[in-house]
Every structure is written in C-alpha cells, then in structure tokens.
C-alpha cells in the first residue's frame with residue numbers, strides 16, 4: 034500500500050474518471066447546439082441530461098454491489114466501453130429519441146467509474162493519506178469538465194456536433210485500453226475482501242443502508258455537490274450566455290473556475306477531514322451556508338448581477354464538489370471494508386438525486402413561465418432567478434435529513450466507541466478557554 038504501484042493505479046484510475054466526467058459534461062457545453070440540432074423545448078432538452086443522471090443514480094447501488102462481488106477493475110473496464118458506445122450514438126443521432134438512448138448508455142457507463150476508483154483508492158492506500166488521495170481523485174476527475182469546456186467546445190464550434198462527440202468518445206476508448214492493461218483490484222499482499230456470492234452481498238445491503246454513517250454520507254453528498262452539478266452539467270451555460278449575456282468563451286472560462294477552485298480547495302478539505310474527523314459534518318454545513326449566501330445574493334440582486342458576484346458564486350460551487358467527497362469518508366469510516374463498494378454507491382446516489390431533481394424542475398419552471406407569457410425569451414434572467422429557487426427547497430430538505438442522520442451517527446459512535454461529539458460551539462469555547470489558561 035501507498036507504494037509506487039499504488040500511484041500508477043491512481044494515475045490510470047484518474048484517467049478513467051477524467052474520461053467519465055468529460056462524457057458526462059459534454060452536453061452542458063452543447064446545450065445551445067442541442068436545442069438547434071433537435072429543435073425542442075427546454076424541458077425535453079433538460080430530459081436528455083436528466084435521463085443520464087437518473088440512470089447514473091439508479092445504477093449506483095447495483096454497481097456498488099458488483100464492486101463488492103467482482104472488484105472495481107471490471108467495472109471501470111466495462112464502464113469506459115459502455116460510455117464510448119453511448120457517446121458515439123449521440124454523435125450520429127439524427128433525432129432526440131436516439132440521442133436519449135446514447136445518453137442513457139453514457140449515464141450507465143459513467144455510473145460505474147467513480148465509486149470504483151474510490152474503491153481502488155481505499156485498497157491501494159492506507160492511513161491518513163486516504164481522504165487526501167480521494168480528494169485528488171475527485172478533483173483531477175473534474176479536469177474532464179475543462180476538456181469539455183475548452184477543447185470540446187472549440188471542436189463543436191469548429192467541426193460540428195458529430196466530430197466533437199466522436200472525439201470525446203475516443204478519450205473513453207483510451208481509458209478503456211489503459212484500464213484493461215494496468216488496473217488491478219488490490220495489492221497482492223492484501224486479502225480479497227470480495228464476497229463469496231451475490232446473496233451474501235445483497236444480505237449485507239440492508240445493514241449498510243440502515244447505518245446512520247452511510248446515511249450521513251448520502252445527505253452530505255446530496256447537499257454539497259448538487260448546486261455545482263446542475264450548473265456545470267446543464268443550466269450554467271444557458272444562464273450565463275442567454276440570461277447574463279456573457280460570450281461563450283467567458284462562460285466556458287467560468288466553468289473552468291469551478292474546476293480550478295475544486296483543485297485548490299480539495300486538498301485543504303482533505304487535510305481538514307483527516308485532521309478533524311469529528312467535525313466533518315460542520316465542514317459540510319459550512320459549505321452549504323456559503324452556497325446559500327452566494328446564491329441568495331445573486332438571486333436577490335436587482336437586475337443583472339455584477340461579474341464579480343457571479344465569479345464568487347462559481348467559486349462557492351467549486352468548493353461544493355470536493356465537499357461532497359466528505360460523504361465518502363463517512364462511508365469509509367462507518368462501514369467495514371467488505372461493504373465499502375455498496376456504501377460508496379449509496380453515498381453517490383445523494384448528490385445525483387438532488388441534481389437531476391433540480392435540473393428537471395428548473396426546466397419545468399422555465400417552460401411554465403414562458404408558457405404563461407411572463408417573458409418572451411425562454412432563457413430570461415428573471416425566469417432563471419425564479420427557477421433557481423428550487424435549490425432552497427431541495428437542498429433545504431437535505432439539510433434537515435443530514436442533521437437527523439448526524440444525531441443518530443453520533444449516538445451510535447458514543448454507544449460503540451465511547452466517543453462523544455459535542456456541538457461545535459461547545460468544542461470551540463473549550464478550545465478557547467484551554468488556550469487562555
């Protein structure tokens with residue numbers, strides 16, 4: 034563990050995850066081109082992205098079960114192949130129905146990748162470095178978003194839909210070949226934690242789902258990553274280009290800011306997670322508060338919000354992505370290794386469920402306002418401001434469930450290990466008085 038070989042595995046796994054994020058995020062950049070190509074409404078168009086995320090979320094637990102049974106390597110290999118096929122279908126689809134089939138396959142292949150690479154990190158690394166390596170994995174993967182925001186967007190503009198999507202598919206093919214050749218489930222010295230049968234894995238799923246620590250991971254992922262995912266994967270680009278009037282280059286640049294913020298804040302969050310394990314939920318809640326402040330300022334701003342404010346908003350969303358990885362750290366520390374694949378699958382459902390719900394509702398609210406004649410332009414600034422308010426409802430509900438799961442997780446920690454976690458303000462006051470004495 035933590036050997037040179039571990040880093041080689043890490044590198045190839047990161048390439049597979051970058052390829053997955055690239056395939057996933059291409060549609061966000063191609064949203065305006067898609068509406069020209071398929072000539073359809075905002076709700077139908079958002080269903081292209083939504084269907085992909087529904088498939089992604091629906092397959093998390095089955096994929097998690099497969100990881101515990103057959104190991105993560107095969108899931109990465111099959112996942113990259115399925116993504117490549119799906120993206121090629123999208124590249125040459127003449128109409129929206131075939132495009133949806135392509136997107137379903139992209140979502141299915143993509144769904145296998147992240148929880149598999151996180152499982153590889155947990156097998157090839159040990160100790161306090163694990164949260165940091167996970168952060169590196171999550172944030173390097175986000176580079177796939179830069180690939181779609183810059184070279185993919187450029188190709189789309191220059192060479193058109195089919196060439197751009199086929200080129201994206203070729204990156205998935207490269208990841209497929211590398212994964213097949215290089216990846217291995219675990220070091221030879223580590224005993225296989227694979228379950229003897231599917232019946233055994235399925236039998237372990239109930240306890241995994243019931244564990245408050247798994248639920249805490251789920252809700253942490255739900256509340257932190259969804260805002261940024263909705264923005265980067267679909268609605269951010271039309272919002273910035275059509276409602277705020279930014280040119281496409283600048284809008285792509287702001288999507289890149291989200292990724293760069295993740296690369297900077299991720300390692301810091303990784304260090305904080307490792308250093309203050311009993312304060313992980315406070316980190317999560319702090320990130321949600323920051324997102325709420327940034328969004329409220331943008332939405333309440335009279336007229337067009339200034340560019341500096343939109344930059345602050347994308348920075349806040351950029352911290353949300355790495356923040357969601359704290360969810361996987363809850364899964365890791367509250368579950369035994371042989372159920373970690375399934376537990377990670379459960380956690381990863383969180384952010385994506387919140388994302389596709391909000392993504393779809395935003396499309397519905399935009400159409401509704403347009404059909405009611407409130408605005409002539411579908412992508413009007415005020416229409417977006419109203420539609421983006423769904424975040425308060427969805428993420429607000431997530432925070433309530435998170436607090437409930439945290440209370441039960443803390444109670445269990447006290448019963449099982451005698452560790453009692455005081456509220457943050459009590460701990461801070463104690464630390465302050467100790468420093469003074």
Ligand SMILES: N[C@@H](Cc1c[nH]cn1)C(=O)NCC(=O)O
Pocket residue numbers: 054146147148171172174175258295299353354355356357358381384
């Ligand atoms: N929130 C992401 C990880 C991340 C890190 N930085 C930005 N994003 C996550 O949980 N991803 C799951 C996936 O499949 O991408």
